[in-house]
Amino acid sequence: MSKILKVNNLKKIYHDKDGEVVALSDISFDVNEKEIIAIVGPSGCGKSTLLSILMNLEKPSSGTFSFKKDTSIGYMLQNDCLFPWKTILENCLVGLEVEKKLTNDSKNYVINLLKTYGLEDFMYKYPSSLSGGMRQRCALIRTLALKPDILLLDEATSALDYQSRLKVSEDIYNIIKNEEKSAIMVTHDISQAISIADRVIVLSNRPAIIKKIYNIKLTNKSTPLNNRKTKEFIKYHDMIWSDLDGK
């Protein structure tokens, strides 16, 4: 399987008046094409920093990373960031507008995505009329509009209530699989990580290093909701839990 991303010895040090904080240390991993990677770790350990670096929003202090040639990257944040003054359709077109890729074709592509993922009736409504789950789905379509090869999801469902979180996780999983994307999802939700990802990377406390990488092998692997019912699920959950607990 070819690699879409290679990360080598990434290190990130933050400086402030009081001194320096090592956020990430010696982070190395690969992502295969069409693979979903989940990154879990204690809060504040630098999970989001890692995605910011991969997104080129921050520079690493040392180390390198490289995406496969011509890979386009989609990014999704915890906050759905829908502009309240734009309609759902307009919101979904923001990325295309900014990157000057808005054509009739790309617009139709977005409209089709909205139809496929159940937001057709809300296209010309404003974000305030959507539920949290729908808003996050709309944010996902805005990211997909740019046809990314790999999605970086930064706690994309953490702001949602439990039920919406399960539903949106299901949606995200289906979309990634249907559209044959790769994904790196940062989450603090161990169950979500195990039920969606092919591999789970566990980070340690600051300075974050990779503590373990789990290849998630579930019998009868299907949708995230059903995956939660498999007997291996509990086993993985316990192992990751104790990794995070520091035992």
Add this chain to the structure above:
Amino acid sequence: MVSNEHKEYLKKLKRQKIIICICRLLIIFSFIIIWQILANAKIVNTFLFSSPNRIINTLISLIKDNNLFKHVYITLYEVILSLILGISISFLVSTIFWRFEIISKIMDPYITILNSLPKVALGPLIIIWIGTSSNSIVFMALLISIFITIINIYNGFISVDKSYVTLMKSFNASKWQIFWKVILPSNYKTILSSLKIAISMDLIGCIMGELLVSKKGLGYLIMYGTQVFNIDLVISSIFLLGIMSYLMYYIITIIEKKLTR
């Protein structure tokens, strides 16, 4: 379709609105009537405190002499000119501050000092430098309104939710794209409320300028009226000023409602 409870609720809302309106009118009319009664009964000295009918007569004679509109017009002209100039300059400066953070850091103490300095202290200097025309009055109003407007708009610009900016950066947006697509639309309300504050500041500036130096305008009428002890003229001018500032404020409120449905 509509339930009885909802009808009742709407009725209640309407009733409340009417009561508020009636009470407002009641306050102003009873004030005027009591004032007139006290004046007629010679309890208040109309030479010092004037009276509603003397004010009306003054206004009528001002209209007859073709003076009223001249003075109102000149003050209005000065206020609107300083408002437009002030808001444009403030917008430009805030944008530059937002774009180049280092400039805003360098300028910060100067803006703070200039904002808190009592600008009336500069009045005599402005007259010496610019002269006694409308220009110096507009300049004075600008000095009073501009710094607080810059501070308000700039603060609005930098307090936009960081995640919106991160999102735009993830689309490789340029600084100007971020400005036009996120910073500006998030701040329509801030700009409008700054406009409201600027109106009152510009009015203060213009009247202060006219009190110091002018041959026309409502501030001049007040100054002239005081010098010749024509209290009717002074209070009439203040009355006109009140109406003028209310109308300007009202227009901004309507624009605000239109823009922020």
